[in-house]
Amino acid sequence: MADVTFIVDGNTLTAPAGTLLIDACKSHGIEIPAFCYYPGLSLQAACRMCVVRIEKMPKLQTACTTPVAEGMNVTTESPEIAQARKATLQLLLGNHPLDCPVCDAGGECELQDMTFKYGAADSFYAEPKNHRDEQKWSPVVYFDRPRCILCYRCVRMCGEGMDIFALGVANRGASSIIAPNIPAHLSGVVENGTELAQLDCEQCGMCIDACPVGALTSGTYRYKTRPWEMNHTATVCTHCGDGCKTTLGVRSVADGSEILRGDNRDKSGMNGDFLCNKGRYAFDFANNIERLTSPLIRKDGKLVPVSWDEALNFAGNKLRDLRQERGPNSIGIIGSNRTTNEENYLLQKFARTVIGTNNIDHHRTADFVTLATSLQGTTGRFASQHDVEKSPAILLVGGDPTNQAPLTAWNIRTNVRHNKARIYIANHEEIKLRRQAKAFLQVSQFGYGSLATYLAGDDSAALATSTIAQADELSSFRSALLAEANLTVVIGNEVRGGELANLIKALPHARFALLADYANSRGASDMGVLPDALPGYQSLAGSTIASEYAAADTPGLDLLAMFDAAAANKLSALYVVGSNPIKRFGIDPATLANTFVVVQDLFLTETAALADVVFPAANLYEKSGSVTNSYGDLQLVSKAADKAGTRSDFELIVRLAGHMGHDLKTLVPFGKGLRSDLGQSRGAQSGEADRHSVWMTANNLEPKTSPFDPFAILDEIQRLVPGYDKLLRLQLLSGNDQHVSPATSGLVQITAARKDLVLPSSDTLFTSGSLTRYSPMLQDVQRHQSTEVADHLASAD
Amino acid sequence: MATITTSIFTPATAARFDKLAGIYPVKRSALVPMLLYAQDEIGYVSDAVVTEIAQRLDLLELDVRNVLSYYSMLRTVPAGKYNVQVCTNISCMLRGGFALLDHCKHTLGIGHKETTPDGLFSLEEVECIGACCWAPAVQVNYDFHDDLTPAKMDAVLETYRAREPR
């Protein structure tokens, strides 16, 4: 829209016509106080804090509902305005408990800040305040009624933002109250004699995030600490493939530093306002007492704690000997969906150069190889998360973002709300997002291949595509899609192989994204943790990397083949990093009877329990590096917490290589190697090296003094991996996301016969693979959800 | 519309609700009248009423609850068969509204929003009922009784008692 010029407190400002005064002012650094206003949600004009004086208007006006107009002359601070705001605060404080010293929001409270600013602390009412006990609405959401100022942010966040509508306003006047969707007398939940109202919802905690005061508090954080006693580190959530930034509040404890809070106060991430249940609360696995904190070696059948040296020597020597005796290809390596790009790259380089085999794989949660090869040579056809946020038209094929990629779902909803985006959905389930869809096509469970064929123009595929949809429904769906000039296609991970390739062929004008399951699933593929492709999906033979590695050019064993080999006594050793294949693929423990197994993990998983050597590893919240979300948006991971006795997977891989007698400089191109600072990476100080190097890089100093510095490897990744070569360090270090796409041509050739081996983990909002059982919060919430009266949300979808 | 298989309402009321849901440009518009008619029949807005009306209008039960708790004539607990609503707002107050309320409290032996043990009467102090020029005024269920005195009030209550079989 055209710009208009207007005056605020004597300054001449300009903003696009129609901009709300409160936003226009904010973008020029003039803050207008507001309780009920929340950017992106519907307008309320209820709190009256944003009142300003506009020339020629008889009364004070609310800046939150007034669009700027040409020539408007506004005063935002004056004795009159200050008095109006002060009076409003006095009225609020009359009933407010003023229990700031124990309130979770203390120090982060908008009511506190405004009272401080307008000095309305003197309460002049003789009447007693009406007290109400705090209510537990769910394991993660608590409500403290007397603190509530009725700004209705939570109600709108839940309804407009999350499309759940689990919160409303009950009663009227002075007894108005925020009400959850299961009233006390129907909840069946009784705590010391009183029935409790309950929340039947997605437990995202967005209501808490939006609450300007301490009325809504988090079950995992309440009464734990004061905000200023924590260090806050913004990093990337480990739980799904969407790549939300979560700000972790950590506090020093005896054995390192523990995470107390995850939230989204820092809205700088690609997730903007959003964070789901897992991103907000499911950090607690990191503090679990079952964490491994000492290396273990199997001695006469039992895993017993040993020193790092003993464990590393034992594992290193054993691997070296087995490689000698039974050859590199008798060793297999399994990587992780939750380790950093640097670690994934390092692991496959370890396999290919230290061991000398292509027997490397991971639990694949989406067929990125097909995506990359189908789009090779094109430009701008890999979709970013930001496309879902902005694209005027989106096709969603398969998948259920609401449960598996919550940020993707949020962006789709927000895009519809703000930009009237057109959403087309083809799914075999009636997923919740169909409520936002312009067209919903219910395809048969195995109809995605036929859908691709049908979209490509073959009408004979209609019946196989959907038994429910009418012919005209199908054809209008197709023609609508072909008519969309600017189309983003988001594909669930059940679509893969030939079906995926054909779908991409059928829509030559569209941008594509593939939804994977974990924080760095995309990174694991991009970094070549695959038996038949090198980093960047380069082929095993002929590519630059291939020649540098001088490794075998024949494809190695894939994950399942490794276990077949083991069963056939052909696998001498298996090195598993942050993965639980035994559980995930339901493999019979006996298969590994005659294989030397080394596992590094957080917990004694089903796989670790079978190992001969177990290394206690740090998790994603305890290290630095980078991860790439499903869309190819790469972001910095910053070390937030610390657990004594654990080490980053990066360090462990390097040390293992060292103990195998490998020249580390050829593995990690770090600087003045001889004086490399190994000291900083021991014990509770582990990770110092990377944190230190991040700092040095940020300050343009020469880092990489340590072989444990992930940035040393990032140099090599940038040099060798297509798509990653265009990364800007400053963008990375300042926490911005950058989109990478392995878009060169000449990628690895894949045959129709290739097994994609994708196993969708079909996690829900309340599960996260093997971490689920180590998160008390997730356990609680699952119990809560299962006791809900199912049909309270029924008519909503 | 979610089709109601077994309604908790009488056939007549159920039929009326089917019609109500159809006449408005948006069917949710029928909510407030529906709640009132439901209360007239059931005696109050029970959970069952909330559930069925939510189904009929494709609303969340939460929405229905939030709306019903806004309106002061709607109640979620039973009242007496004859709900005596005494206006004490300014015009009635000037002509003895409070005295009348007091009188009712004593003759019925109940207080505000209470019900007689036999379940026949309940009492409520209400805001202006739009009979200011004929004050003091009282509403028993939907019947207006104007220009009252304690004596006239007794007579009014008697007429309702008389309706009951002895």
Place this chain on the structure above:
Amino acid sequence: MPTLVSHPDEVKVLSRRFGQGAANIDKYLELDGYKATQKAIAEGPEWIINTMKASGLRGRGGAGFPTGMKWSFVPKVSEKPKYILVNGDESEPGTCKDHIIFLEDPHSIIEGTIIAGLAVGSKMGFIYLRGEYRYLLNIMEKAVADAYAKGFLGKNIFGNDGVDFDIITQTGAGAYEVGEESALMESLEGKRGIPRIRPPFPAVVGLYGGPTVINNAETIANAPHILLMGGEAYAKIGTERNGGTRLFGISGHVERPGVYELPMGYSLRKAIYDVAGGIKGGKQLKAVVPGGASCPILRADEIDIGLDFDQLAKAGSMLGSGGIVVLDETVSIVEFALRTIRFYQHESCGWCIPCREGTDWIKKTLTRFHAGGGTRKDIDNVQYIAENMMGRTFCPLGDAAAMPTLGFVKKFRSEFEEYLAGARPANPLIQIQPVGEPEHAGAH
């Protein structure tokens, strides 16, 4: 049953059919019913709006906005359907005029609704009565059914092809705030009665997002009479910029309370002393609330004033809804103020802070004050809170609560001070412990 009153000074335009059984459609037709509608169909929108403008009719709901002008604001063309909304929520304490129109002359409201529809090109009208008016809803429903039966409503009304008009009648369920025009639309859409942000105004975006004319029942009922007698003729009855007559409900301490139709600008003193027969029991007048509870009170020495919007505004009060409440010398303003604020505290929708909390604190303070636990600071606090509500709330209810309160504490401060000193009314109207004061709606 409301008793009808009359007085020689009355000018019966709107009330001319009262007491003649006009609720019966045939009787209504005898008394030249539905002539205006047919005239309106014949003459067309332009003419209707001009006549209404000429009549100088101003809204009878309280705000007194010129009706002809309001109708002219409705856009000629609109993709969304246009609606007429008749506001019969009549809940302003001291007001019962619409009550009597619904009872005595329901068809005049139907006619007025059709006429408004013809004027702005709407095909559907809603008549919304307050929940307590169930027996009046039954009367309206009967009247509407009869009109349909005679072909005055529905398709091709009065045999005119393509001229369609439908009416839906319904009641609320107890909420003063729902009388506020935008809250009324919310209620009619099945929601909580929370007002809407304006702009956009109802004439542009109203019911179901369509352009909507919303008028008070009395305003609407005037339309047919105005079309029959002509705008100028109607305007002549009243005073400058205050055309015609108005139904005044005179209540409280007078000999002959009732609803009288007096010309706009009629003397307040005469209304009390002649028309309503003077102060009950020969007592002295203390004060008058001239237009319903939200209008600031007038002292006995302020009643030599003409009853129209402008003169009352000049006197620092309002004509409001025309409900004149008369207080004799025995009334304690402390009690009267308490009862008034109790009403607004109970009816505040709770949406915005100054009204929700302000009415609550004033009520709490005055309740304690009245019970004998007051302090001098309370009087200042009440005034401070009320002053800080004025003009700061989301809808006018906040002002409606603050204005009368300011009137009481400013004009009668001495009475509050005497009360502090221990003075008590000779015959108290409220028991000292207000037993069982109204709880809030529903849910608990």
